[in-house]
Amino acid sequence: MELRLSAAIAALAASLAGPAHAGSISSAPVVNFYFGAGTQDACYVRNVGKRPVEVNVVITDAEGLAHTSSTDTCNGAPLAPDAACVVILEHPGGFMACTATTPGSAKSLRGTLETRLNLNIVSAQDLR
Amino acid sequence: MKALVAAAAALALLAAAHPARAGSSTIVSPAIYGGPEADLALCAVRNAGKKPAQVELRIFDEPGTALNLVDATCNGTIQGEATCLVEPGKMFTTRSFVAVGTAYACSATGKVKQLRGAFYMGCCQVGAPSQSYRSTTLR
16 A cells, blocks of 8 residues: 555656646737738737746748748747747748747747738737 | 447548548637728638648638638648648648628638637739738637
8 A cells, every 4th residue: 555655656746847848829820912121020929927938939931931030039038027029020921920939838928920011010810 | 239330430431521520620710891902811720739730721701601712722832622731830721702892701620729720801812912901810
């Protein structure tokens, strides 16, 4: 009986000590069929939790390819509570999506992806 | 026992007949009106999961009739079919021409837990594209 209890406690401890799963939130595709100057995508992510969180934010196209950003305040530094960051890229046209990934739970993250033409919003989708 | 085997066989046949619907469910948009110039409807999903997902997209008019597609783009490749095995991180998008002055909706059938979907109305079949799209989310 003692042996069984010890094994159960060990299994529980192992499960608690195991690596945390990465959490993520993703947007549906946004659309902009203008190609060229004045078109861009902006993905905003906000930490609504009480602790700083590391976030990896990436904007991808219909083929899942990540594009190089022109502005990035999200990747490389923890996001403070109540703070928001943004990744902006000059828009190559078509459908795009944004994903924010964090090492722990993504419960404290909120996000939105906007596609713009001359800073006017063409379409937008929230990350969830 | 025979009845159980027959039921299992029937289920397997049904699943084979509708691969997009085997073990799947549907996310849908509300009907939206795109404004006086909206003659184009766009439905798009992204596979946010880690496994490929078979998806069927359909765009409906107000009476509930599914529209013909102008085209569909599956994982970046243009095709004519309304179904696609969407790879992780990739998209499946469809376009239909619509009549001005009426509302439309979109549905996506597949493993919806890993899908993120949106429906757009805008212009133009001919000429410059919309400077803004009426949009809604599939859920």
